[in-house]
Amino acid sequence: MNLRLQFCMLGLIVAYSQYVYSQQPDPVQIKTITADSIARISLISRPSLQRAVPVKFKPVSSTSYSILPKPTATGFDGMYTNVADIFEIEGTYYILYNDLVGGWPSKDINIALASSKDLETWTRQENALLSHKDMPFSFGDKPTFGFATSIVKNPKGGYLLYFDVLAKDVNKGIGVATAPTLDGPWKVHDEMIVIPDPDNWDAFFVTSAQVLWVNNEFRMYYSGAIEEGLNKETAIGIATSKDGIHWKKQTTPIFNKSEGMHFDSKKVDNPRVIKDGDQWVMVYRSDNADGTFADKSSLGIVISTNGIYWTRIQEDSILSEDDVSNWRTIWGIAFIKPRDPYHLFLEYVGPPVYGTRINHATYSGNIK
Numbered sequence: 001m002n003l004r005l006q007f008c009m010l011g012l013i014v015a016y017s018q019y020v021y022s023q024q025p026d027p028v029q030i031k032t033i034t035a036d037s038i039a040r041i042s043l044i045s046r047p048s049l050q051r052a053v054p055v056k057f058k059p060v061s062s063t064s065y066s067i068l069p070k071p072t073a074t075g076f077d078g079m080y081t082n083v084a085d086i087f088e089i090e091g092t093y094y095i096l097y098n099d100l101v102g103g104w105p106s107k108d109i110n111i112a113l114a115s116s117k118d119l120e121t122w123t124r125q126e127n128a129l130l131s132h133k134d135m136p137f138s139f140g141d142k143p144t145f146g147f148a149t150s151i152v153k154n155p156k157g158g159y160l161l162y163f164d165v166l167a168k169d170v171n172k173g174i175g176v177a178t179a180p181t182l183d184g185p186w187k188v189h190d191e192m193i194v195i196p197d198p199d200n201w202d203a204f205f206v207t208s209a210q211v212l213w214v215n216n217e218f219r220m221y222y223s224g225a226i227e228e229g230l231n232k233e234t235a236i237g238i239a240t241s242k243d244g245i246h247w248k249k250q251t252t253p254i255f256n257k258s259e260g261m262h263f264d265s266k267k268v269d270n271p272r273v274i275k276d277g278d279q280w281v282m283v284y285r286s287d288n289a290d291g292t293f294a295d296k297s298s299l300g301i302v303i304s305t306n307g308i309y310w311t312r313i314q315e316d317s318i319l320s321e322d323d324v325s326n327w328r329t330i331w332g333i334a335f336i337k338p339r340d341p342y343h344l345f346l347e348y349v350g351p352p353v354y355g356t357r358i359n360h361a362t363y364s365g366n367i368k
Helices: 003-022
Strands: 031-033 039-041 081-089 092-101 108-116 144-153 159-167 170-179 205-214 217-225 234-241 269-276 279-286 298-304 329-336 342-349 356-363
Touching: 081 342, 081 356, 092 144, 092 329, 092 356, 108 144, 108 159, 144 170, 159 205, 170 205, 205 269, 217 269, 234 269, 269 329, 279 329, 298 329
Parallel strands: 081 144, 081 329, 144 205
Antiparallel strands: 031 039, 081 092, 092 108, 144 159, 159 170, 205 217, 217 234, 269 279, 279 298, 329 342, 342 356
16 A cells, blocks of 8 residues: 555544544533433543643641630530531631531531631631521431531521531431521521432432522532432532522432542532632542441542533542541531632541541642
């Protein structure tokens, strides 16, 4: 075969390959069928967006002790502290956290705030915003708790606080409380506002809601699971509301676990989303989904142009329990970027102290 003919054939092969690739659907549009034949959006990374240098957060506070001082208020435990959310109001930063009295399962859960001017030195508020005595729900003889996940300012005035409704240690749905100011008084809505849908992808539980005000409506990101049993087919969903009380869920997840042997190929949950310039950034949690919630816990990151369709930008986690010698498990997370750098606050367990504590990690640079 002469050289000219070889080049002609090579050109035909390249042209055909480009044509075939152009006929492939956009990755964020591809749907797969999972358990019970429910269509779910399967988001696939765009190879062109894989970063040469992965985003990696680094702890900036002691990994041996919590950034929060020990509580002094009556009724607080301080041994198990879960970080739920972080937000800023007029130059003051607030961490929303759960004080788990007696560990887990808890004897009580105090939902409370801590404040800071610099994201480094924190002061706990003296009083709990809510505790078990404020919960109007009943599940037989099981104690009922609220486990805070998010707080948002209502543009019409006041605040809304979202929490998991727990029957002892079993999630039943998502509840909300309202107050005219952060100091209260807080009033819990009599009914759960988001519950599992037995005919949809979140049939087993809904949890870990984060609520934002976006384009004149409230937007909720939450975790769900389709099958009964710990860590079964988890995904991340979205719901919208005009008043923050009555919600409409999208019928398919917006983000699923990855395919292949990656850190998030078993499970994704606990979404934490921020608006960052002209894009959205989501941090999420993953583990090996063996039912313990406590092995190979890692945090991942994805980006979006609209907060609905998400793109993976790297295969590696941004932070893992394996990154620090005295970390055993990462639990709750909160995410904020008031300016450079990005800030993560995370709950984790590990020596030298008993219980869980909150650490602070940052990343300086762009996330694209």
